[in-house]
Amino acid sequence: MKLSEFQRAVSDEFGSTYGQALLTDLVIGELGGRTATEALSAGLPPREVWLALCRETGVPSSHWYGAGKPAPKR
Template identity: 40%
Template sequence: MRHTEFWVRMEQALGPSYARSWAGSFVMRELDGRTAQEAIDAGVPPKEVWLAVWRTLDLPASQK
């Protein structure tokens, strides 16, 4: 997964105006206590970050 696809999925899940805000403020234990943005910035693969977001938000399987 590319970074652009990650952000498209985030916007689909949370809306374009909230996705980046949420990604920069919501800390996830699954990402070692980092936000999605911090994990991306640290080099965690976007697919891994997306799966953590997907599980955290309890999104439907169709969005996996």
């Protein structure tokens, strides 16, 4: 997962405003007690951060792997 795909997944799942608040305010134990933004800045892979965020916020597992992928080209 690229960073741009991570950002799209967050926006698609949570909306842009709430998603950005989660990234900067929600401390996730699984990420070493860091926010998603801090974890990404520390070099953790976006996919790892995305999955931790999903688990922490109760996102259904059916949304974990497809989110953030670009729409197919026509």
